Amino acid sequence: MPQVADANGAAQPAVVTVHELEADPHGVFRHHRAIAPVIQRDDGSFLVLRARESEELLKDKRFCQPGAAFAKLRGINNGMLLALFDQTMLTSNGTMHRRRRSPFTRAFALRMIVALRPSIRQAAHNLLDDWAGEEVDFVDRYAALLPAHLISEMLGLAKEDIPHFTQCVYEVSRALSFTFGPEDLPAIERAAQDLYSYVTHVLETKRRRPSGDFLSNFLTDVKAAGDLSPLDSVIQVMTVIIGGTDTTRVAMAMLVGMLLEHPEQWEAVLQDRRLVQGAVKEALRFEPSVGSVSRMTTEDVAVGDYLLPAGRYVTFSVMSAMRDEAVYEKPDRFDIRRRDHPRLHPVFGAGSHRCLGEALALAELEEGLTALLERFPRLRLIEGLPRVSGHAGIRRIGPMPVRWA
Numbered sequence: 001m002p003q004v005a006d007a008n009g010a011a012q013p014a015v016v017t018v019h020e021l022e023a024d025p026h027g028v029f030r031h032h033r034a035i036a037p038v039i040q041r042d043d044g045s046f047l048v049l050r051a052r053e054s055e056e057l058l059k060d061k062r063f064c065q066p067g068a069a070f071a072k073l074r075g076i077n078n079g080m081l082l083a084l085f086d087q088t089m090l091t092s093n094g095t096m097h098r099r100r101r102s103p104f105t106r107a108f109a110l111r112m113i114v115a116l117r118p119s120i121r122q123a124a125h126n127l128l129d130d131w132a133g134e135e136v137d138f139v140d141r142y143a144a145l146l147p148a149h150l151i152s153e154m155l156g157l158a159k160e161d162i163p164h165f166t167q168c169v170y171e172v173s174r175a176l177s178f179t180f181g182p183e184d185l186p187a188i189e190r191a192a193q194d195l196y197s198y199v200t201h202v203l204e205t206k207r208r209r210p211s212g213d214f215l216s217n218f219l220t221d222v223k224a225a226g227d228l229s230p231l232d233s234v235i236q237v238m239t240v241i242i243g244g245t246d247t248t249r250v251a252m253a254m255l256v257g258m259l260l261e262h263p264e265q266w267e268a269v270l271q272d273r274r275l276v277q278g279a280v281k282e283a284l285r286f287e288p289s290v291g292s293v294s295r296m297t298t299e300d301v302a303v304g305d306y307l308l309p310a311g312r313y314v315t316f317s318v319m320s321a322m323r324d325e326a327v328y329e330k331p332d333r334f335d336i337r338r339r340d341h342p343r344l345h346p347v348f349g350a351g352s353h354r355c356l357g358e359a360l361a362l363a364e365l366e367e368g369l370t371a372l373l374e375r376f377p378r379l380r381l382i383e384g385l386p387r388v389s390g391h392a393g394i395r396r397i398g399p400m401p402v403r404w405a
């Protein structure tokens with residue numbers, strides 16, 4: 001299809017509405033990916049669709065983290081939500097990013113998480129001990145609880161607080177999606193304030209009575225370094241709680257849902273646990289819980305015939321890149337035995353911002369699935385696979401009733 005050129009001779013990307021993207025993200029991406037590497041959303045931002053360009057451009061120094069640009073794009077102009085977007089490690093650059101992330105890196109490093117695997121599997125079994133009757137909502141009773149229990153364990157949050165902080169997180173993380181409108185903002189802002197008050201209270205308690213857990217040590221380290229304000233410290237802890245709670249919930253539900261939807265693959269993992277890792281990778285590729293990675297252009301960037309002008313918000317669609325025919329054979333087929341996954345899974349982003357919780361998320365998904373296979377080999381879906389909605393940011397999921405008897 002011939003491209004319409006702008007005054008500089010660059011091709012004009014097709015404009016796609018948020019509504020179209022939310023209605024059928026895979027269909028829209030498949031259609032446009034075959035035509036061009038870039039589309040534009042009707043909010044003015046750009047989406048990069050193909051795997052090769054995404055991989056290259058995510059290493060390119062002409063991109064930076066977006067600061068509060070995403071918030072502003074979505075009409076968030078003040079309050080706790082704006083502070084969160086503005087000061088979280090996720091959106092910050094350079095020295096500020098290092099200061100904000102470094103207090104967490106050791107605790108979430110691969111070797112620390114490897115050592116935690118037996119307790120992660122035990123936590124999964126404990127949750128399955130509580131299943132009663134013959135049916136449960138898998139999302140509420142397992143997929144949500146395992147990450148929430150583990151993040152509370154790692155940080156040193158009280159188990160009784162889980163219902164409160166998870167409810168705050170599920171609301172706040174809507175701000176990282178396209179599923180909210182202006183009418184929803186007051187409720188999301190209230191949840192952000194509640195989460196802020198909760199974390200402030202926890203940190204205050206740990207400051208007065210240090211207990212040797214992660215957050216007590218975090219406060220000591222931050223005080224010694226002297227380079228994070230109290231608000232900054234609270235926001236980084238909020239970020240880790242948000243990151244550690246919602247994304248893995250959706251990923252766990254899709255992992256188990258996709259396997260049950262393909263009974264021969266569920267059966268294969270049951271027979272051979274060496275397939276667990278491949279199942280986790282494939283579910284994260286096929287229906288990811290995070291649809292995109294965000295950046296800003298610091299100068300004009302050419303992508304093929306297209307131009308991403310300086311100072312614009314750019315969404316790297318990992319959802320689209322992970323179905324790119326140039327990388328994956330039959331990308332629309334769910335196949336836990338596929339061998340064409342890149343070495344680093346694209347769903348966790350790239351560079352210095354690559355997901356802090358990657359090792360934890362993989363351990364939760366692998367150990368969580370293994371425990372489930374051991375305990376409920378005859379698990380099945382009652383109403384089919386729930387739809388995961390959203391084309392970018394953190395994606396949403398509804399209930400997933402399962403029967404195990």
Ligand code: HEM
Pocket residue numbers: 089090091101108239240243244245247248251289290292293294347348349350351352353354355356357358360361
């Ligand atoms: C399947 C589960 C998960 C997925 C798909 C996921 C995905 C991502 C992605 C795409 C990013 C942005 C990377 C970038 O901009 O290049 C990110 C960042 C982050 N994630 Fe995760 N994540 C998951 C689980 C977790 C967990 C369990 C934690 C708990 C610690 C966590 C904490 C974070 C934090 C703190 C950041 C910001 C890192 C930074 O900017 O330096 N995530 N994650």
